[in-house]
Amino acid sequence: DAGVIQSPRHEVTEMGQEVTLRCKPISGHNSLFWYRQTMMRGLELLIYFNNNVPIDDSGMPEDRFSAKMPNASFSTLKIQPSEPRDSAVYFCASSGTGMNTEAFFGQGTRLTVV
Amino acid sequence: SQKIEQNSEALNIQEGKTATLTCNYTNYSPAYLQWYRQDPGRGPVFLLLIRENEKEKRKERLKVTFDTTLKQSLFHITASQPADSATYLCALDRLNTDKLIFGTGTRLQVFP
Numbered sequence: 001d002a003g004v005i006q007s008p009r010h011e012v013t014e015m016g017q018e019v020t021l022r023c024k025p026i027s028g029h030n031s032l033f034w035y036r037q038t039m040m041r042g043l044e045l046l047i048y049f050n051n052n053v054p055i056d057d058s059g060m061p062e063d064r065f066s067a068k069m070p071n072a073s074f075s076t077l078k079i080q081p082s083e084p085r086d087s088a089v090y091f092c093a094s095s096g097t098g099m100n101t102e103a104f105f106g107q108g109t110r111l112t113v114v
Numbered sequence: 115s116q117k118i119e120q121n122s123e124a125l126n127i128q129e130g131k132t133a134t135l136t137c138n139y140t141n142y143s144p145a146y147l148q149w150y151r152q153d154p155g156r157g158p159v160f161l162l163l164i165r166e167n168e169k170e171k172r173k174e175r176l177k178v179t180f181d182t183t184l185k186q187s188l189f190h191i192t193a194s195q196p197a198d199s200a201t202y203l204c205a206l207d208r209l210n211t212d213k214l215i216f217g218t219g220t221r222l223q224v225f226p
Contacts, residue, residue, distance in 0.1 A: 004157075031212045042218035043158070043203065056213055091157050095212065102148065103205075103214055105157030 006092050006106035013113055018080040021109045023092030024073055033103060034067055034077050035091040043091070049075065082113045116141040118206060118217040126223045133194045135220045137187040137204035144206040147180055147187050152201045152219065161202075162189075194224045 005024040013019050025032050034046040047057040049069045057067070064083070069075040079086055089110050093103040119138045127133050137147070146165045150158035164171045164180045164187070171178050177190040191198050203219040 033214065035216075043216040045213065045215055048213055050212060093157070093214075095214075102160035102163060103158075105159070108155075108157050 004092055004094055004104050004106035006090075006109050008109060009107060011109060011111045013082055013111070015083055015113055016081045017113075018078065019082045019086075019111060019113075021077040021090050021092075021111070023075045023077070023106060025075070025092070025094030026104055027073065029094035029096050029104070030072070031095045031103075032069060032075050033093040033095075034075070035093065037089045037091060037108070046077070079111075082111075084113045087112050116215075118142070118204065118215060120202075120204060120217040120220045122218060122220070124221040124223055126225065127194055129195060129224055129226050131194055133191040133198065133222055133224070135189040135202050135222065137189070137217055139185050139206055139217075142185070142206055146207055147178075148205045148214070149176075149178055149187075149189050150203045150205060150216075152203060158203055158216075191222075194222075196224045196226050198222060199224050 004026055007022045030051050033048040035043050036046055037043045044059055046059045047067045048055055052069045065079055067077045089108045091105050091108045093105045095101045095103045117140045146163055148163045149161045151161055152158040162171055162173055162178045164178045166182055175192045179188045201219040201221045203216050205214050205216045207214055
């Protein structure tokens, strides 16, 4: 397996534009996580899915953020409209069945909103 | 409120010494605790998992302890090498969920 695949690796956009980040989890994993990492706040959990269903989105900062998982092999995180304070590295991670399992991270998407 | 605290200051040690990193948490009752390594420009990579009923776990030069009374985990790297230089993050689950919450990480620098 190629691991967790995220796209794009880098995204530069203007304030007010819509941004869509994509993630392909490891095949067979049933939990998917979206994290945001900044120097100030570290790695923050935004939302996680289990079996394609959003379980906890309490970390989503505001209504401008939305996430979907239409099937077991694909998830998106959308920001509309984007703001400069959304600039960060966004990671997607997946893990296997049950608890006590490790999370596998993608390479991340570095988002810059100007 | 729930907190996971790691030393935000970088840890600088000499090659060959043992590095010890600390993870403290409050208002959590985790079933397990994990440690990850993160290199610049990369995603975190899993290193070790220790369960609440385990006191210590080892993997090669790595050792993790977990004290649920003190609400603390210690992460040790023995015979440290410059290649061990990275940021190390601890992560805890939320009870009975897969929700994995990370500390802010500690940057380790090993000098030759």
